[in-house]
Amino acid sequence: MSMSPRRRRQIFRVAGYVLFAAVIAGVAAAADWGRLSDAFLRLDIAGSMFPEAITVALWNTIVYTLLAFVFGLTLGLLLALMRLSSILPYRWFATAYIELFRGLPALLVLFMVGYGVPLAFPDREIPGGVYGSVAVGLGLTAAAYMAETIRAGIQAVPKGQLEAARTLGMSHPRAMISIILPQAFRIVIPPLTNEIILLTKDTSLVYVLGVTSTTIELTKFAGDTLNTRVNPTPLVVAGLLYLAITLPLSQLVRGLERRAGGER
């Protein structure tokens, strides 16, 4: 039997759709929908979580994220500049830092900051209580990733930009501040926004520091409600609230990338 290549491609495509639909239908048929909705979609339990789910838990999640991001970005910028420095010990330190903190679980670092720092420095404490500890604990890890992103951004700015700035009489630091970094940051806005998305989810680790009813964030809040009501609906509520932060952010990244692509 001879079949034209076009006909063969059509048949393969239709077969693909049919198989996909069959798998979905099979999984859906196997599930017990009544039990699923009793477990995950109890509207009364979901309703009882509000308004605290938003005014306290979602709010704290956002605050933890932003604090860790600002701390991480500042430290990350510093590390990126150290990595590109002509001073060898700076480069060593930055490289060692980045390798170390990219290799450690964020949870472990958070533990160390939450419990190790008070033991090591009994007379001092990180300002801001649990907020400060979260900013440092999550920011230390985020800084390692952001340093590499920023370094790549700085190196993506054409070499001629620095030369032009220097020939106008700008010192190296002045050229960095006025010419190179503004362009580098434009380049790294999409990956940095991705970093905010990752940080948002990492705030679910904050419970290990022991949070109170005022400093609670989404995951701990959902977990507590799950324990008291013996029903997993709160997890769905928390999941939807996380998505309410992360989906717009990832849309934003996509938009920024499209715009950056269009400029060239």
Place this chain on the structure above:
Amino acid sequence: MSTIEISGLHKSFGALEVLRGIDLSVEPGEVVCVIGPSGSGKSTLLRCVNLLEEPTSGSIRVAGVEVTDPDCDIDAVRRGIGMVFQQFNLFGHLTVRENVTIAQRRVLRRSRAAAARIATANLSRVGLLEKAGSYPAQLSGGQQQRVAIARALAMDPQLMLFDEPTSALDPELVGEVLAVMRGLAAEGMTMLVVTHEMAFAREVASRVVFMDGGVVVEQGPPADVFGTPREERTRAFLHRVLEPARVSENEIGVQRKE
């Protein structure tokens, strides 16, 4: 005092010796065009003058200041030297006006009003005042290069360096940039120009310098270098550049199959 005085300049990149003993001076008001084949060291020579490249040995004085002296404040020297690049190198995140004002503000510490006034004068000078609010990416290559010239002029340089300013341009845009440079020369600006535009060199230069293999092969008034070149290497180069359609196959070693 010469504006530029170069003596015994050597520059190596690793094992590659690009400049092999250059002696050259440029007097105030002179327009010196440097010509020569690719890889002859012309651009490297130019970039040594404002220390974008560190000379391996030799001495370079700009307006009497020894730039190779480790104690020399190179940022101060560079303020007096305008430079125009092959790739324009306008600051992409700034508007045309901001490109022309930023160094005035941050380096010369001019007031906002003074910087704006000088920017306006220099953008008019290159015929682009109406583009003051545009971003570089919105301009043609020729327009970008004219802005780059205005940006350099806004610093009131005593010397302008041009590094193949028209080599990255589409042919129909070369003329507008050369027109600005010709006007600048007529006003008495001291210029050191690395170029492949032989017609410009012949017409505008007070002196033409032919470089090959990292040395100055010959130099003199354009009428002499172009009209009666003394060196065989100069003649061969000019033949290939000025009459590219007449380069014969046996000159370049083509072997015909019998």
